Amino acid sequence: MKRVFSGIKPSGHLTLGNYLGAVRRWAAVDQYRADALFCIVDLHALTVEHDPARVRRLSRQAATLLLAAGLDPERCTVFVQSHVDEHARLSYLLECVATDGEMRRMVQYKEKAARERDRGGSVRLSLLTYPVLMAADILAYGTDEVPVGEDQTQHVELARDLAVRFNQRYGRTFVVPRATHPEVAARVMNLREPGSKMGKSDDVGPGIVYLLDEPDVVRRKVMRAVTDSGREVVHDSAGQPGIANLLEILAACTGGDPADLSGVHASYGALKRDTAEAVVELLRPVQARHKELCADPGYVAGVLRDGAERARAMARPTVDAAYRAIGLLPAVSDTGADTGVDTGAVLNAAR
Numbered sequence: 244m245k246r247v248f249s250g251i252k253p254s255g256h257l258t259l260g261n262y263l264g265a266v267r268r269w270a271a272v273d274q275y276r277a278d279a280l281f282c283i284v285d286l287h288a289l290t291v292e293h294d295p296a297r298v299r300r301l302s303r304q305a306a307t308l309l310l311a312a313g314l315d316p317e318r319c320t321v322f323v324q325s326h327v328d329e330h331a332r333l334s335y336l337l338e339c340v341a342t343d344g345e346m347r348r349m350v351q352y353k354e355k356a357a358r359e360r361d362r363g364g365s366v367r368l369s370l371l372t373y374p375v376l377m378a379a380d381i382l383a384y385g386t387d388e389v390p391v392g393e394d395q396t397q398h399v400e401l402a403r404d405l406a407v408r409f410n411q412r413y414g415r416t417f418v419v420p421r422a423t424h425p426e427v428a429a430r431v432m433n434l435r436e437p438g439s440k441m442g443k444s445d446d447v448g449p450g451i452v453y454l455l456d457e458p459d460v461v462r463r464k465v466m467r468a469v470t471d472s473g474r475e476v477v478h479d480s481a482g483q484p485g486i487a488n489l490l491e492i493l494a495a496c497t498g499g500d501p502a503d504l505s506g507v508h509a510s511y512g513a514l515k516r517d518t519a520e521a522v523v524e525l526l527r528p529v530q531a532r533h534k535e536l537c538a539d540p541g542y543v544a545g546v547l548r549d550g551a552e553r554a555r556a557m558a559r560p561t562v563d564a565a566y567r568a569i570g571l572l573p574a575v576s577d578t579g580a581d582t583g584v585d586t587g588a589v590l591n592a593a594r
């Protein structure tokens with residue numbers, strides 16, 4: 244069975260982009276066809292200025308929403324990245340394989356670092372090394388496929404490159420993963436700025452539909468989406484990006500093809516009304532289930548505890564193998580057995 248791994252960063256409230264580009268497919272397809280792990284990647288949320296209490300809250304909320312969206316802990320593993328030490332352990336080894344030039348070429352780094360500098364802030368080193376941690380997330384699990392939105396393609400390519408390089412230098416240790424994308428809505432754009440991705444950490448709230456937005460808020464945001472100067476409702480991403488984005492969203496919600504929706508609507512207003520209702524209907528069951536799960540926080544905590552335990556057991560052998568392959572001396576127990584862990588504890592016990 245294929246191994247699938249993907250993650251979501253608790254750096255803001257989950258958006259329609261996250262749902263259509265990733266989460267919906269995890270729940271509807273990936274958990275049924277693969278041995279799948281889905282991770283709330285909280286360490287990644289620390290790469291920019293953050294409020295500790297908010298990260299904790301958003302992590303819990305993301306986990307609850309993943310379950311509300313239909314991830315079934317009987318079928319897949321749902322867990323929090325910082326609960327499994329293997330991610331950080333492996334990340335350092337991969338930093339010893341990656342180059343700084345490779346990191347500086349990452350588009351998301353360049354964009355986010357520029358934004359941070361424009362605000363007069365400093366750029367955290369972890370923002371630069373972020374893609375290496377992401378590669379560790381993926382490679383620790385022997386992942387074959389990484390279902391993500393289009394914006395993550397370059398990062399998954401880096402994970403591939405690092406896996407190949409590590410294997411060539413130190414012997415075959417990692418499976419070489421590949422990204423998969425949804426056919427429609429792999430890149431949902433901001434409704435107010437159709438030239439930019441609908442991103443959860445962005446400041447431009449009115450153009451972002453959040454999964455927990457009330458129906459009237461969703462309607463208002465969609466009705467106020469920026470449209471283009473033409474009049475015809477056709478799918479033309481270059482010429483009419485605002486309309487193309489609405490057509491993509493509508494097609495993704497109704498299971499159609501955006502090109503087939505060209506010419507169906509007599510006006511921009513009609514397209515917006517249809518899109519707004521489709522989004523409201525799409526989110527309705529997720530929001531209802533989210534409300535139920537919020538009343539049972541013990542259930543969510545239990546899912547995350549079990550998930551972390553399963554994830555740890557899956558990651559550990561691969562990460563231990565990488566430690567040995569790269570030249571680190573294994574820790575040895577007093578019986579002489581290679582424990583692969585915690586030299587400090589072994590030494591203390593021997594004193």
Ligand code: TYM
Pocket residue numbers: 248249250251252253260261262263264265266284287376377378380381389390391392393394395398428429430431432440441442443
């Ligand atoms: P994140 O948290 O930004 O997004 C989570 C998932 O949602 C997708 N996505 C979108 N898809 C379509 N349109 C959009 N506007 C949109 N916005 C977000 C993302 O492509 C992603 O699939 N670096 C990752 C998290 C991560 C990860 C990993 C992913 C860390 N380690 C290992 C996969 C495997 C990120 O910031 O995703």
